[in-house]
Amino acid sequence: xxxxxxxxxxxxxxxxxxxxxxxxxxxxxxxxxxxxxxxxxxxxxxxxxxxxxxxxxxxxxxxxxxxxxxxxxxxxxxxxxxxxxxxxxxxxxxxxxxxxxxxxxxxxxxxxxxxxxxxxxxxxxxxxxxxxxxxxxxxxxxxxxxxxxxxxxxxxxxxxxxxxxxxxxxxxxxxxxxxx
Amino acid sequence: xxxxxxxxxxxxxxxxxxxxxxxxxxxxxxxxxxxxxxxxxxxxxxxxxxxxxxxxxxxxxxxxxxxxxxxxxxxxxxxxxxxxxxxxxxxxxxxxxxxxxxxxxxxxxxxxxxxxxxxxxxxxxxxxxxxxxxxxxxxxxxxxxxxxxxxxxxxxxxxxxxxxxxxxxxxxxxxxxxxxxxxxxxxxxxxxxxxxxxxxxxxxxxxxxxxxxxxxxxxxxxxxxxxxxxxxxxxxxxxxxxxxxxxxxxxxxxxxxxxxxxxxxxxxxxxxxxxxxxxxxxxxxxxxxxxxxxxxxxxxxxxxxxxxxxxxxxxxxxxxxxxxxxxxxxxxxxxxxxxxxxxxxxxxxxxxxxxxxxxxxxxxxxxxxxxxxxxxxxxxxxxxxxxxxxxxxxxxxxxxxxxxxxxxxxxxxxxxxxxxxxxxxxxxxxxxxxxxxxxxxxxxxxxxxxxxxxxxxxxxxxxxxxxxxxxxxxxxxxxxxxxxxxxxxxxxxxxxxxxxxxxxxxxxxxxxxxxxxxxxxxxxxxxxxxxxxxxxxxxxxxxxxxxxxxxxxxxxxxxxxxxxxxxxxxxxxxxxxxxxxxxxxxxxxxxxxxxxxxxxxxxxxxxxxxxxxxxxxxxxxxxxxxxxxxxxxxxxxxxxxxxxxxxxxxxxxxxxxxxxxxxx
Numbered sequence: 001x002x003x004x005x006x007x008x009x010x011x012x013x014x015x016x017x018x019x020x021x022x023x024x025x026x027x028x029x030x031x032x033x034x035x036x037x038x039x040x041x042x043x044x045x046x047x048x049x050x051x052x053x054x055x056x057x058x059x060x061x062x063x064x065x066x067x068x069x070x071x072x073x074x075x076x077x078x079x080x081x082x083x084x085x086x087x088x089x090x091x092x093x094x095x096x097x098x099x100x101x102x103x104x105x106x107x108x109x110x111x112x113x114x115x116x117x118x119x120x121x122x123x124x125x126x127x128x129x130x131x132x133x134x135x136x137x138x139x140x141x142x143x144x145x146x147x148x149x150x151x152x153x154x155x156x157x158x159x160x161x162x163x164x165x166x167x168x169x170x171x172x173x174x175x176x177x178x179x180x
Numbered sequence: 181x182x183x184x185x186x187x188x189x190x191x192x193x194x195x196x197x198x199x200x201x202x203x204x205x206x207x208x209x210x211x212x213x214x215x216x217x218x219x220x221x222x223x224x225x226x227x228x229x230x231x232x233x234x235x236x237x238x239x240x241x242x243x244x245x246x247x248x249x250x251x252x253x254x255x256x257x258x259x260x261x262x263x264x265x266x267x268x269x270x271x272x273x274x275x276x277x278x279x280x281x282x283x284x285x286x287x288x289x290x291x292x293x294x295x296x297x298x299x300x301x302x303x304x305x306x307x308x309x310x311x312x313x314x315x316x317x318x319x320x321x322x323x324x325x326x327x328x329x330x331x332x333x334x335x336x337x338x339x340x341x342x343x344x345x346x347x348x349x350x351x352x353x354x355x356x357x358x359x360x361x362x363x364x365x366x367x368x369x370x371x372x373x374x375x376x377x378x379x380x381x382x383x384x385x386x387x388x389x390x391x392x393x394x395x396x397x398x399x400x401x402x403x404x405x406x407x408x409x410x411x412x413x414x415x416x417x418x419x420x421x422x423x424x425x426x427x428x429x430x431x432x433x434x435x436x437x438x439x440x441x442x443x444x445x446x447x448x449x450x451x452x453x454x455x456x457x458x459x460x461x462x463x464x465x466x467x468x469x470x471x472x473x474x475x476x477x478x479x480x481x482x483x484x485x486x487x488x489x490x491x492x493x494x495x496x497x498x499x500x501x502x503x504x505x506x507x508x509x510x511x512x513x514x515x516x517x518x519x520x521x522x523x524x525x526x527x528x529x530x531x532x533x534x535x536x537x538x539x540x541x542x543x544x545x546x547x548x549x550x551x552x553x554x555x556x557x558x559x560x561x562x563x564x565x566x567x568x569x570x571x572x573x574x575x576x577x578x579x580x581x582x583x584x585x586x587x588x589x590x591x592x593x594x595x596x597x598x599x600x601x602x603x604x605x606x607x608x609x610x611x612x613x614x615x616x617x618x619x620x621x622x623x624x625x626x627x628x629x630x631x632x633x634x635x636x637x638x639x640x641x642x643x644x645x646x647x648x649x650x651x652x653x654x655x656x657x658x659x660x661x662x663x664x665x666x667x668x669x670x671x672x673x674x675x676x677x678x679x680x681x682x683x684x685x686x687x688x689x690x691x692x693x694x695x696x697x698x699x700x701x702x703x704x705x706x707x708x709x710x711x712x713x714x715x716x717x718x719x720x721x722x723x724x725x726x727x728x729x730x731x732x733x734x735x736x737x738x739x740x741x742x743x744x745x746x747x748x749x750x751x752x753x754x755x756x757x758x759x760x761x762x763x764x765x766x767x768x769x770x771x772x773x774x775x776x777x778x779x780x781x782x783x784x785x786x787x788x789x790x791x792x793x794x795x796x797x798x799x800x801x802x803x804x805x806x807x808x809x810x811x812x813x814x815x816x817x818x819x820x821x822x823x824x825x826x827x828x829x830x831x832x833x834x835x836x837x838x839x840x841x842x843x844x
Contacts, residue, residue: 057457068307072307072371078306079412082301082412087481087482088414088485102822104749105818105828106751107828115751115828116752116827116828
């Protein structure tokens with residue numbers, strides 16, 4: 001009995017010791033304010049952080065969608081371009097415009113001479129070889145309009161690519177051609 | 181027994197006295213405790229009357245011990261389990277957790293592009309969608325419409341370009357949750373379906389709001405992203421490029437040969453997820469995909485087109501089995517065009533004839549016929565056994581071994597020069613000329629064989645193309661009696677079209693054979709361009725021999741009596757050789773039909789381009805190489821000369837004599 005009383009007394013005493021002694025209300029207010037402020041600040045910054053992250057993810061998905069759309073569009077346009085620049089399509093279009101494939105190539109040199117034998121492009125598009133074939137059986141060696149020397153001064157010294165490049169830069173293919 | 185009773189009665193006594201002595205409040209709990217204890221056992225005792233022993237109080241100790249033992253055991257179990265989870269099996273559980281916590285995706289690497297020599301795309305990859313469906317969502321219970329599959333099929337059929345009944349059947353597959361409606365559709369197709377879906381979803385929502393069943397027949401249509409290989413030029417160069425199979429790997433041609441380079445390396449992305457969404461603060465690891473290497477071919481798209489068009493037209497006109505055209509840059513060995521007919525459209529393999537898949541120009545082997553006479557004559561010239569002016573008297577028939585040989589036409593005895601033998605493509609003349617290669621026939625055979633091998637016959641061309649065939653050239657000791665006389669004019673041995681073109685490239689390039697190349701260079705994901713290794717060069721015949729041969733080949737095209745006059749190009753010096761071979765039927769293995777061919781180069785005095793053309797088994801019209809392949813050669817050569825802007829040399833042709841008067 002006495003023991004329990006003592007115990008109770010001891011507990012209360014200990015508890016009492018924990019309580020601030022005396023009326024110290026003046027020091028408590030800023031502390032409470034600080035805690036409230038910290039809590040509120042933390043909550044608000046968490047909210048801001050979250051919304052920033054969400055906003056970022058919204059923007060990310062929007063930009064991703066945009067990229068996909070633009071890629072799709074680019075690929076669709078590329079497909080259209082390809083279908084127009086396909087050789088078959090180009091040929092069809094050229095024929096619609098009244099062009100026909102040219103025969104043997106001829107070159108106009110800078111000095112006004114012509115190398116090769118220019119000929120009129122045949123209008124029959126389906127049989128371009130029908131007309132030149134009989135001519136070919138009769139070889140015409142005097143096809144060159146000018147002697148070979150002045151026509152190609154640079155062709156004889158070196159048989160490599162070098163003489164071709166300057167001459168091709170200056171000359172133009174005379175007949176209408178589907179080549180590049 | 182009675183002696184034990186008094187203590188029981190005595191117990192309450194002191195309690196009461198204690199109660200009275202102590203304070204009324206403080207002592208109460210103790211008193212109650214004292215009260216309770218005796219009363220409980222007392223009640224049964226009273227009832228039973230004669231069992232006072234049962235009221236004996238148990239000591240609290242064993243009970244406490246038991247409880248603490250139980251608690252210890254439980255705690256021990258917890259500890260053991262904790263250890264097991266945290267220490268022993270920790271890794272397994274971490275892995276399990278990770279698996280659920282992290283999402284992992286494969287980022288598909290973009291397959292490299294294949295372009296022609298000027299960078300025009302020949303094969304490229306684009307985004308695509310597999311249109312799939314969940315048939316369960318089309319059942320009457322789920323879709324709330326009795327004929328949802330039929331309705332959906334009617335809507336989807338025009339968009340997907342498929343048969344309506346087939347789609348309806350797929351959509352009504354019982355007990356299935358996945359079916360593929362159409363593979364590799366463009367994003368535009370999926371967008372159309374998506375728009376339709378959203379329209380139907382809105383309608384269904386409205387209907388449901390009004391209290392209707394809210395039927396949505398398109399709810400079960402889904403998509404999976406994938407990529408599609410696109411060949412923008414359709415069947416152009418399809419034989420070379422090959423195709424890509426359903427798994428996105430190269431299934432044939434260069435796509436298969438260069439698959440490793442083209443496919444790149446798939447990447448991976450891994451991030452922590454919560455409810456399927458990435459957790460932003462938890463880090464994610466990403467291994468970016470390495471895009472495949474772009475490959476630049478030596479092919480020129482325009483020349484390829486011209487070659488393909490020319491051969492396809494002629495194969496159709498002649499009702500032939502097959503045809504090939506090869507255009508090669510004489511100086512570099514680069515293949516400018518390699519065309520097969522009939523071809524196929526790699527964009528639509530399902531509609532293609534499986535026999536046309538592949539690259540016949542490298543995979544077919546056949547007896548070349550007269551076009552291979554140029555190798556025999558090269559050997560004769562190189563060995564000094566004859567000159568272009570050497571007189572050869574060609575009888576109408578020649579008996580050699582067990583056979584009687586003849587030329588393609590019956591003729592009175594011809595008095596030809598060696599040049600004339602080539603120009604008129606005389607088999608007998610070639611047999612007579614190659615007989616001079618050695619003192620005895622076996623020796624001559626050995627010499628000829630060594631030249632054939634040096635020209636690249638009997639070994640692959642060096643392109644490493646999948647399925648390429650090296651052809652068949654038997655060893656000279658294995659040559660049969662007739663073979664040793666037929667091989668000089670191109671029967672009894674076989675080669676592929678590329679090897680044949682390479683023979684003419686060798687002569688055009690002054691006797692130096694350059695291994696043909698198809699790949700010009702590669703461009704890796706970083707945009708770094710790497711040119712292909714320089715091809716191997718081997719000298720086969722001397723420059724003088726090659727020059728002489730070029731002049732002789734001019735007679736074939738130029739001379740009135742030549743077999744290749746149809747290949748003449750106005751203003752240019754053209755060298756060429758016709759070939760009309762007896763063809764071995766690939767099915768029955770007997771000679772049946774013909775192989776027409778034409779090979780040559782231009783300009784003859786400064787060769788730039790080599791063109792080879794062959795047509796297998798022409799059945800309608802002429803079957804002579806000069807007649808059907810000559811015009812193709814001319815057409816393709818003209819186009820190539822224009823495209824490469826090669827001017828005529830302007831020099832007069834050599835005009836070597838073809839025949840001699842017997843008296844001279």
